[in-house]
Amino acid sequence: MGNAVIKVESLGKCYRLGMKEEIHDTFVGAMASWMRSPLQNFKNLQKLAAFNPGDESDDILWALRDVSFEVKQGEVLGIIGHNGAGKSTLLKILSRITDPSTGSVTVDGRVASLLEVGTGFHQDLTGRENVYMNGTILGMTKKEIDRKFDEIIDFSGVEKFIDTPIKRYSSGMKVRLAFSVAAHLEPEILVIDEVLAVGDAAFQKKCLGKMQDVATQGRTVLFVSHQLEALSNLCSRAIMLEKGTIYKTGDTEEVISTYLNKQATQSTTRLRDRTDRQGDGRIRFIDSWIENDKGDRSNIFRSGELLKIVLAYEVKEGLALSNITASIAINSIKNISVTLLRNDNTGDSFEGQIPSSGRLECIVKRLPLNVGSYSYNVSVHSLGGLEDWVPHAGSFDVEPGDFFGTGRIPDRERLILMDHNWSINTNTF
Amino acid sequence: MAQHRIVLKPRTGMTGINWRELFEYRDLFFFLVWRGIKVRYAQSALGIGWAVVQPVFSMVVYTVILGKLAKIQSDGVPYAVFSFAGLVPWTYFANALTDSSNSLIGNSNLVSKVYFPRMILPLSSVLAKLVDFGIAMLLLFALMVWYGVFPNASIVALPLLILLMMVTAAGLGMWFTAMAIQYRDVSYAMNFIVQLLMYAAPVVYPSSLIPEKYQLFYALNPMVGVIEGFRAALLGTRPMPWDFIGVGSIVALGLLVSGALYFRFKERIFADVA
């Protein structure tokens, strides 16, 4: 372990909300509104490009705020945090993709970043050509790729198709090829976002093995992942980000347990004591959590995975209730009502008398939601009307997943994933 | 170790161009140029033929409409070869400008996922389009032989003219692409802008149609000097218009420098809006 090679000092990054939308604004539109209120617009447009460190206006989102830490040479640092915690933003700043808004970062050494698998892959180019394209994009020189080419192809296991355009590859093959290129990067500092979430399990393992090699060669690695196992195997130290600030830093196991605890406390304890509820209260929710396919509680799921939302309830002492209807309303972080899960819609009615305390369990077999954070409201009706309603009874994060079972991670911009099939028919009528 | 020390801080004010870094990324630059060429011809039946289709069909249309029907004067050479000598550099310029103006939007996935000097993108478009230009030039020579028109000694100025048209395309391209990533309709308007610019250059008519007193003003468009220069060198319709080329070069250099500075100034928000 040498001296610090990355020094992050009170780093901050803010995004102006609506900056993304600004793109779709037309120039003509901008001109028109400019004419309507020239001064205000001038200020707005100026603000888009420059931020004042002290600016607190509400259209600003601080993706990172006052983050400071150091990474020593040869250290493998894990970074965890919920969706939107600022992990990717931090990596983007370290790899110079975007500028910080406040603070500074000092980096000693060449940085290669892997924020996505197969950046720059082009469908019409062959495997060989894409290796060169992707390799140079990731910062390798042509010479370096020449030297490692055979090794890369060997590692990927697609040598037979190396001169075929990759549009003829299966998605699994593409992922393998892309990973192989990335696995052969040899920068002094390597920065990796949650890219290992894709690809089949066997190949993932191979990549983790390769990363272990990299780590033992004295390279510095920053590694974002939700695969806690991989983190605890690879990293000696970890940082947990929460809402843009460092929540905990230290020994990996410690940070992981803090992370898990926070997750657990966030969603389980308070439901019984919540007062922001409505309804007659003859039946009340006392707890809610989500389980994965192994029956473990979790708040992080991948698209396509099984998820079981559990609602623990109690019926008021001495009452007997029958004919209840329970529902779970899922909302996205931006408060879009995504869907409603209701037991009477699925025909799973609770007509007879229900146990005086128990758990309502709702299983979603293949989660059709895309990457993002979601929360849910719960409610229960009896024949007499609304009995209990609690907003934000729980929440969960969705990570990219293989929803279609093809090894391919769908476009993450869209909210919903829908099962579908395509075919081509020669008959036009 | 310390040779690679980088300090990342909020950027303020103008930023110069980091030549060393551009040089370090030369492999990526050439692969992007190569990809631009390769992808264009992959899976197209006509393949490299597309490089000539555009100028040839324009030439035919303009020859019939402007040369034969409207009888536009063409400085003493057949209208077909006259207009083709203008259309070849113009087609290059139009395509290089359109491509480089779309280069940031078209590669927004790269911009938001990896670091490299962003300027590589518009510049590689400008270089990639030279292949089409080279092919169209061969056709121009063939057409000249067909019509019995031959180049003269001033053909030595041709490389300079080619450089001038590349610099102009690069300068404007950097301006437009840096604007387009924030205002998408700059890219929607590209076709229209290019069309307008075409009539502001002597592509389908001779510059001698422009009244004497406006000629230097007209030459503010660097493509005026380029196209008239092409005709002077290849068709001998006039002496080499050094006055046009001089004015055009100053403007082109101005566009290049201001375009590069504007691009560097805007660069800090590219990844955030891409």
Ligand SMILES: Nc1ncnc2c1ncn2[C@@H]1O[C@H](COP(=O)(O)OP(=O)(O)O)[C@@H](O)[C@H]1O
């Ligand atoms: N280009 C952008 N424009 C506006 N907001 C952004 C942009 N990129 C990220 N954000 C916001 O910054 C926050 C942190 O995002 P991110 O770093 O991607 O989180 P993580 O990787 O931890 O899930 C999120 O709230 C996200 O919506």
Ligand SMILES: [Mg+2]
């Ligand atoms: Mg992320």
